[in-house]
Amino acid sequence: MNNLILKSSAFKQNEIIPRKYTCDGDDVSPLLEIRNVPEGTKSLTIIIDDPDAPGGNWDHWLLWNINPRTQYISEDTVPGDSVQGVTSFEHRKYSGPCPPRGDRPHRYQFKLYALDVILNLPEGATKPELEKAMAGHILDQTLLVGLYQRP
Secondary structure: OOOOEEEOOOOOOOEEOOHHHOOOOOOOOOOEEEEOOOOOOOEEEEEEEEOOOOOOOEEEEEEEEEOOOOOEEOOOOOOOOOEEOOOOOOOOOOOOOOOOOOOOOEEEEEEEEEEOOOOOOOOOOOHHHHHHHHOOOEEEEEEEEEEEOOO
């Protein structure tokens, strides 16, 4: 476990996420690079959330059934056969960092999971449904954290 790598050319681990990828900018997903997917992986899942949100963990993107051969998810795109869930914004798409004005910088967790199954979940499923479906099927996981504070 923990050989899986998720990185972005837009920001580095524990650094500021550029405005372009937030609600104050173009609100598009950053380029993501995936490396070291373990053998036997049938699908990848990405969950982006904000554990520092005032009301508790806030979901910004739920994306599953990503082809395990995927090495890049280009800016503002959704990979081919992948499926999107419903976020805390009640959207079925990426919604960038958007913490309350005046808050300290929030941490945005880009979580990548390698699974030994293709998930049988409909588009618009929730994070609890996604996490339940993934349980017992995670071969490896990794975490990329970016920071954002509203101007």
